[in-house]
Amino acid sequence: MCKKVLIISGSPRKGGNSDLLCDQFSLGAKEAGNQTEKIFLRDKKIGYCTGCGSCYISHKCVQEDDMAEILEKMITADVIVMATPVYFYTMDAQMKTLIDRTVPRYEEITAKEFYFIVTAADSSKQAMERTLEGFRGFTSCLSGAKEKGIIYGTGACNIGDIIGHPAIQQAYKMGINA
Numbered sequence: 001m002c003k004k005v006l007i008i009s010g011s012p013r014k015g016g017n018s019d020l021l022c023d024q025f026s027l028g029a030k031e032a033g034n035q036t037e038k039i040f041l042r043d044k045k046i047g048y049c050t051g052c053g054s055c056y057i058s059h060k061c062v063q064e065d066d067m068a069e070i071l072e073k074m075i076t077a078d079v080i081v082m083a084t085p086v087y088f089y090t091m092d093a094q095m096k097t098l099i100d101r102t103v104p105r106y107e108e109i110t111a112k113e114f115y116f117i118v119t120a121a122d123s124s125k126q127a128m129e130r131t132l133e134g135f136r137g138f139t140s141c142l143s144g145a146k147e148k149g150i151i152y153g154t155g156a157c158n159i160g161d162i163i164g165h166p167a168i169q170q171a172y173k174m175g176i177n178a
Contacts, residue, residue, distance in 0.1 A: 005029045005178055006077035007038040008070075010084035010095035014040070017119040017153050017162035018083040021171040025081055025115065025151070028175025034079075039070060041094040046070070048097055055104035067101045075108045079148075079178050082135060083117035089130045091118075099138045111144035115174055119153030119162060128152060149174045 007026055011019040019040075026036045044066040054062050061067060074080060084091040102109065116135050118128045132150065139145040151171050156162040 003029075003034045003078040003178065004076060005034050005036045005079040005081065005175075006073050007036060007081040008041065008074075008083065008095070008098065009038060010041050010082070010092050010098070012042045012085075012092065012094060013159060014042070016085060016159055017156040018085050018117050020160075020162050021117045021119065021151055021153055021167055022081065022083045024168050024171035025117065025175035025178070028172040029079075029178045030175075032176045032178065034178060037073065039073070041098060044070065046094075046097050046101060049100040049103065059104050061101065061104050063101075067098070070098065071102060071105050074102065074112075075105060077112065079113045079115070080109075081115045081117060081178075084119075084131065086118055086120035086122070086128050086131050089127060091131045091134050096134070099134075102138075106141060107143070109142050109145075112142065113146050113148045113178070114139055115149045115151070115178065116147070117151045117153065117171065119156045119167075121155065121157035123155040125152045125154060128154075148178070 009022045047063045084095040153167040
């Protein structure tokens with residue numbers, strides 16, 4: 001069965017380590033016959049949630065930016081891959097802003113399979129736990145969300161450090177199995 005795989009790259013660096021892992025996941029998913037789309041958050045205009053509460057009634061954000069389109073893609077996807085570099089032991093601001101802005105329609109993001117890609121200069125997986133807690137806090141609010149896999153890109157600080165790392169092959173294999 002062909003699945004719709006949505007890959008959301010929070011990396012502010014094109015060709016950054018988490019972005020390279022997204023590419024490998026996408027390659028594997030395509031080779032398995034799935035439809036993939038990758039969104040670079042750095043290329044999108046997404047304002048911070050203002051907490052106005054208007055969306056609680058209308059299920060639409062008052063801000064007119066790229067988030068409505070991304071949210072629609074999240075709702076129609078079968079698989080969502082969320083990738084972020086780890087800054088100060090948590091996800092980057094671009095990814096956190098995206099999560100916060102799902103409020104108008106988060107109840108429609110149902111029965112999705114989730115994969116998380118995290119990269120950090122630190123060589124310990126434990127250093128990435130706060131980031132994963134943030135992702136899990138989000139997915140725990142979604143009906144039927146299933147965590148399917150985590151790709152740890154440890155010891156990757158500079159662009160390209162992830163090349164040759166076991167995470168490259170792991171991302172590709174998880175993409176095939178998505």
